[in-house]
Amino acid sequence: MGKTLAEKILSQKSQSEAKSGSIVIARVDLAFVQDTTGPLTVKQFQNSGFERLANPTRSVLFMDHAAPSPNYGLSNDHKLLRDFGRQSGATVSEVGGGVCHQIVAESLAKPGDVIIGADSHTVTAGALSAFATGMGSTDVAIALALGETWLRVPESIKIVLSGNFPDGVYGKDLILYLIGQIGADGATYKALEFGGSGVDNMSMSARLTIANMVVEAGAKAGLFASDKITREYLASQGRSNEYQPISSDDDASYEKTINIDMAKLEPMVAKPHTVDNTAPVTEVRGTKINQVVIGTCTNGRLDDLAIAANILRGKKRHPQTRLIIAPASRQVILESIQAGYIQTLIEAEAVILPPGCGPCLGLHQGVLGSGEVCLSTSNRNFRGRMGSPKAFIYLASPATAAASALTGEITDPREVI
C-alpha cells in the first residue's frame, strides 16, 4: 500500500511504518515559539527539569506578534525570551525580522522536515513539503527538550486542482472557497494534500497562502509535494542544497478526494464572524469599510504587495478608509522598496508597518473600534480578533483589499484591474 505525503514524512522521521491513525514518535527538525506563546514555553521548559535544548540551532524564538512591543507587560515577555535565548543558545529572531511563518519559509523549512511551532499557522510550511503543525506552549517546550514529539498520523484528504486562476482570482480565493465548502471543522485532525495539474504552475507565494489557512478548516497539516517551483524557491533563497524530491505514492489511500477547477473560481470573501462564512465578493459588494489591512503571514509577501501596488498606483485610498500594510518580513519590505511598491503604496496614503503581525490579532497597530468594519487579507475574522468584539471583519485577497481601499466599500477587483 502506498503512502500519502503525511505518511511518508512521518515514516522517515519516526523510523517506523507510519500509517494513518497510528501514533508515532517523530524527530523534530525545527521547533519554534513566538512572543505570545513563548513565555509559557520557557516556564514549562524550566518546570520540566531539562537544562539543555536538544537542537539549539534549530530552536527559534520569534518576536513578531507585538513587535516592537506596545506595552511593558509584553516588553517583559520579550525580555524573558531574549534571556532564555542567551542562556539556552536558541536563536532569537528580533523585532523587525518579521512573522515567524514567513521567516520559516524563507530560511528554515525544507522538504521532508517535521516542524512544530507554538502557533496554529505553523501549517504554512506545508507549502515547502514539510510536515508542519501548530501545538501549544507545553508541547513545544517538550519538543525543544527532547528533539521529538508524539503525533497521530492523520488521515489525508486529497484536493485535486486543475486549470489556472482567472484574472483577479488568487490562492486566497481558492482556500476561502475550499473552507466554505468543507466548513471550519471539515478537516479536523486530518491532512489536506494539494495536487493535480493546477499546482504545477502555482507560485510558492500562492502555495504558502493556501497552506497557511488549512488550519481554518481544522487541518493538522496542508501539504504540497516538492517540485520545480519548490526547487526554484529554495534556490532563490540560496538554499539549493536543501531540496529533496518528496511526493505521495499513486496508490496511497485518501479519506476522500475533492476536485476544484481553478478556472471556475471567483474572488471570495469570508464574512463576519467565522472563516467558513464565505461568499463570492459580488454578494457583499458595496459594504462600507473603515479599514483595509494588506499583509500578515497569509498575504504579506512580495507578490501580494505587488498586486496591491499595481491596483493603487497613481491613485489614493478612499478618504474614509484607512489603509494599513503589514509586510511579512524584512526581506519582503526590502524587496518591495527596491521594486518601488512601498513608494507607490505610501503615495496612495497607506501606512506601512514594520515587518510583523501588525493588527492581525488586535494587540496594536490598527485595533478596531466598536461598530467598525475591516477588510483584511489575514486569516481569521472571529469576533474580537482585531479589537472590539463589536467590530466586523471580512477576509479577502490583496487584490480585493486594494480595490476596496480605493472605493471605500467592498469591491470586486475585476472591476479595477
Next chain:
Amino acid sequence: MLKGRALKFGDSISTDHIIPGRYAHLRSNPSELAKHVLEDADPTFAAKVKPGDFVVAGNNFGLGSSREHAALVIKMAGVSAVLAKSVARIFFRNAINSGLPILICDTAKINDGDELEIDLTAGTVRDITNGKELEFNKIPAVMLAILNCGGLIPYIKKYGSFKLE
C-alpha cells in the same frame, strides 16, 4: 467520579472567545487573565462559574489559535472537564497537557444548568437532572497517560520521554 453543573455554549467557540488576543499582556499573570475566561462568548461566565462545573459545548470547541492559555484559563476557573460534540485539535492537546479532561459526546442531550456525573474510566456521563446517560469517545492511550499524571510536565518528569505503550 466528577460531579458538577453543566454550563452550556453553542458551536464554534474559538480561542478568541475563550481568551482574546487583546489580553495577551496579561498572559504572564494567569489569575488576572482568568477573570476574562470565555468573556466574548458569555460575559457573565467568569462571575457564575463554580469549582467543579463543566463547560458543555457544541461542535469544534477551541478552534483558532494555539494559545494554551485558552485551556489554562478554563482549568483555572475551576472547570473540571469540557464536554463537546467535537474539539479543535490543538485545543484538545493543550487541554490534556494542562490536565483538563476533554470528552467528546452528544452534548445536545444536556441542558444548561443540569447536574452531571462523569466516570472517566467507565467513559460515561450521567445527566442527573434529565436521567439520560451518554458515552464519550475513547481517549488515545498516550493522552490518557498524560491526563492521569495531571498533565504533560508531570508525565515527562515521571517517564523522561514519550512512551507509546
